[in-house]
Amino acid sequence: AERALVAAWAGPGATADGVPVKLLANVADGESAGKAAGEPVEGVGLFRTELCFLSRADEPSAAEQADIYAEVLTSFAGRYVVVRTLDAGSDKPVAFATHEGEENPALGVRGLRLSFDNPGLLGRQLDGIAEAARRVGTETWVMAPMVATVAEAADFAAQVRERGLKAGVMVEVPSAALLAHRMLEVVDFLSLGTNDLTQYTMAADRMATDLAHLTDPWQPAVLQLIAITAHAGRAAAKPVGVCGEAAADPLLACALVGMGVSSLSMAAAAVRPVGARLAQVTMAQCEEAAEAALAAADPAAARDAVRAIVG
Numbered sequence: 442a443e444r445a446l447v448a449a450w451a452g453p454g455a456t457a458d459g460v461p462v463k464l465l466a467n468v469a470d471g472e473s474a475g476k477a478a479g480e481p482v483e484g485v486g487l488f489r490t491e492l493c494f495l496s497r498a499d500e501p502s503a504a505e506q507a508d509i510y511a512e513v514l515t516s517f518a519g520r521y522v523v524v525r526t527l528d529a530g531s532d533k534p535v536a537f538a539t540h541e542g543e544e545n546p547a548l549g550v551r552g553l554r555l556s557f558d559n560p561g562l563l564g565r566q567l568d569g570i571a572e573a574a575r576r577v578g579t580e581t582w583v584m585a586p587m588v589a590t591v592a593e594a595a596d597f598a599a600q601v602r603e604r605g606l607k608a609g610v611m612v613e614v615p616s617a618a619l620l621a622h623r624m625l626e627v628v629d630f631l632s633l634g635t636n637d638l639t640q641y642t643m644a645a646d647r648m649a650t651d652l653a654h655l656t657d658p659w660q661p662a663v664l665q666l667i668a669i670t671a672h673a674g675r676a677a678a679k680p681v682g683v684c685g686e687a688a689a690d691p692l693l694a695c696a697l698v699g700m701g702v703s704s705l706s707m708a709a710a711a712v713r714p715v716g717a718r719l720a721q722v723t724m725a726q727c728e729e730a731a732e733a734a735l736a737a738a739d740p741a742a743a744r745d746a747v748r749a750i751v752g
C-alpha cells in the first residue's frame with residue numbers, strides 16, 4: 442500500500458490539508474542536478490560545491506567556477522537553488538583549501554572558517570556564484586557552512602548581498618541553533634544541517650559506526666535544538682529548512698514540519714517517499730508528532746510515538 446502511495450504521488454510537497462512544504466534536492470554537481478531536476482522538487486536546497494573540487498589540486502578561477510555552477514542552475518531554470526560555499530575540511534578534504542596536520546579536523550578550520558585567513562577564497566567563489574546566477578537567471582540563494590557566531594553570519598551575509606543574492610547560514614553547530622533568533626536578524630534564511638548538528642551536539646563522530654546510537658537525529662537534545670531553530674524562523678517569518686539526512690526520513694520529516702520547518706532538502710531518491718507520507722497527514726498531526734517527539738526520553742521512544750501518530 443505504501444509503495445502504491447509513493448508511486449501515485451506527483452508533488453508539489455504539501456500536507457493532506459494543503460499546507461505547503463517545499464521539497465528540495467541535495468546535489469553535488471551538474472550531473473546529479475540533471476537527474477534531480479526530474480523529481481517533483483521546487484529546487485535545490487543544498488548544492489555541496491566542495492564535491493565539485495575533491496579531485497582538483499588547484500583552486501579553479503572564478504570564471505571556471507561560474508561555468509560549473511551554471512550547469513546546476515541551468516537544470517533548475519524556473520525553480521531556485523541554494524548554493525553552499527565550500528565546506529572543505531574534516532570529512533571532505535579539498536587539496537587547495539584544507540588545512541593540513543590538524544589534531545582534530547572536525548573542530549578545526551573547516552567550512553566558513555577557511556575564509557578567516559584566506560578571504561580571497563570565499564570572495565572568488567562568491568564572484569563565481571554571482572556570475573553564474575546572472576548568466577542563467579535561476580533564483581540563487583547562498584549559504585555558509587559551519588557558522589558558529591552571529592558576527593560570522595553578518596559578515597558572510599554582507600558579502601553575499603553585495604553581489605545581489607539572498608544570504609543564509611547553515612545551523613550545524615549547537616551555538617548557531619541556540620542563537621537562531623539573532624542569526625535571523627542578520628540573514629534571510631537558515632538551513633539545519635542535521636548530520637553535523639547531531640555530531641557536534643552529541644560529541645560523536647558522524648563517521649564512527651560504533652557510535653551510531655549517538656549520531657541519531659532522533660536524540661532528544663538534537664530535536665530540542667531543531668525546534669528552537671524552527672520556532673525562531675516562525676517568529677521572524679523567515680524560511681528555516683532542513684538539509685541533513687533527517688529530512689529524508691518520512692516519519693521524522695512529519696515531526697520537523699510540525700516544529701515549523703518550511704522546507705526539506707534531501708537526496709533525490711528520498712523525495713517521493715517523503716512527499717507521499719506528508720500528503721497522508723494533516724498539519725495538526727505533524728504538530729502532535731513534533732510534541733510527542735520532543736517529549737520522548739530517547740530515540741526509540743520518539744520514533745514509536747511519531748509512528749503512532751503519522752505512521
Ligand code: PEP
Pocket residue numbers: 487489528613633634635636637638684685686
Ligand atoms: C549536514 O551537516 O547535515 C549537512 C547537510 O552538510 P554535510 O552533510 O555536507 O556536512
Ligand code: MG
Pocket residue numbers: 586613634636637
Ligand atoms: Mg555539514
